[in-house]
Amino acid sequence: MSGDVDAVIVGWALSALLFFLSLWKYEPEISHRRRHAASAGALVLAVAAIYGADIVNLPEIAGTLAIGASLGLVLARGVRxxxxxxxxxxxxxxxxxxxxxxxxxxxxxxxxxxxxxxxxxxxxxxxxxxxxxxxxxxxxxxxxxxxxxxxxxxxxxxxxxxxxxxxxxxxxxxxxxxxxxxxxxxxxxxxxxxxxxxxxxxxxxxxxxxxxxxxxxxxxxxxxx
Structure with a gap:
């Protein structure tokens, strides 16, 4: 197994752990930590997807992620x-x-x-x-x-x-x-x-x-x- 595949698998496992922690028991006083864990999991998953992608499709994938993240940030900050x-x-x-x-x-x-x-x-x-x-x-x-x-x-x-x-x-x-x-x-x-x-x-x-x-x-x- 190559080093690239190992790094991608580690990224997937880390993102899965962060998503799992974000869905753990609901406690209002640590809700901000849950949100941060979910955001970190999504970021790690995106990085793993870019890292493991074919070099031919890399610009399209990176561009789509950037557009989606920018649109989500604008909507989240602008919507009541x-x-x-x-x-x-x-x-x-x-x-x-x-x-x-x-x-x-x-x-x-x-x-x-x-x-x-x-x-x-x-x-x-x-x-x-x-x-x-x-x-x-x-x-x-x-x-x-x-x-x-x-x-x-x-x-x-x-x-x-x-x-x-x-x-x-x-x-x-x-x-x-x-x-x-x-x-x-x-x-x-x-x-x-x-x-x-x-x-x-x-x-x-x-x-x-x-x-x-x-x-x-x-x-x-x-x-x-």
Whole structure:
């Protein structure tokens, strides 16, 4: 194994550890440390992706990362805090839609992604299952994000519902990224997408159960406050 591959694997492992620490038990007094850990994990993952990329594609990858980081910084600093959940929902929907388009591109042009079998046409069964999983979860993430953005009436209960839908959209988007990462055999994206997908889906389930318990009636027939 070459030194380049070893360095990339170390970067992936470090980014996975930082993402895991950012998703650890919620404690408000150390929330800033969690944010810093997540930011550092994203930075390490980006550096590992650039370091392990082919020299031919390096300018495009570096340029895309720079544009995306600049756009995210401008939006985060210019948008009011009340609008951040909506902005995050839009991003989750955009990720799901992009994963759907990537899965369709892989299905329509499998030769460009190295998915052709040794003999015969089309794609392998394993690749086809991953393409279907990435497309389905990506489409669901986009649909849930659209519902979260446009189907709201205002009020505390509606805000809690939108938060649950945001977590669900993020979890589905992470699952879509994971499926596509397995298809492309990219270990770093598998770890990052798996953590994001698991965290988002578990958070949405917990929020859904929490909202359900609030409406449960007591033994005397009076609903819980």
């Amino acid at each position: 805090p009340q609008m951040l959940p909506t902005l995050l929902t839009v991003f989750c929907g955009a990720i799901g839609l992009s994963m759907l388009c990537a899965a369709l591109a892989a299905y329509l042009n499998p030769n460009a992604f190295g998915l052709m079998p040794v003999r015969g046409d089309g794609v392998t069964c394993w690749a086809l299952s991953l393409i279907c999983a990435a497309a389905a979860t990506g489409a669901l993430a986009w649909a849930v994000a659209v519902v979260a953005i446009f189907a709201h009436r205002g009020g505390p209960s509606d805000q809690a519902r939108r938060t649950m839908l945001l977590a669900l959209a993020g979890g589905l988007a992470g699952c879509s990224v994971t499926a596509l990462a397995f298809l492309l055999e990219h270990a770093g994206l598998v770890v990052a997408g798996g953590l994001a997908g698991t965290a988002g889906l578990l958070l949405s389930v917990r929020l859904h159960r929490g909202s359900g318990r609030k409406g449960l009636p007591r033994r005397g027939g009076v609903p819980n406050p």
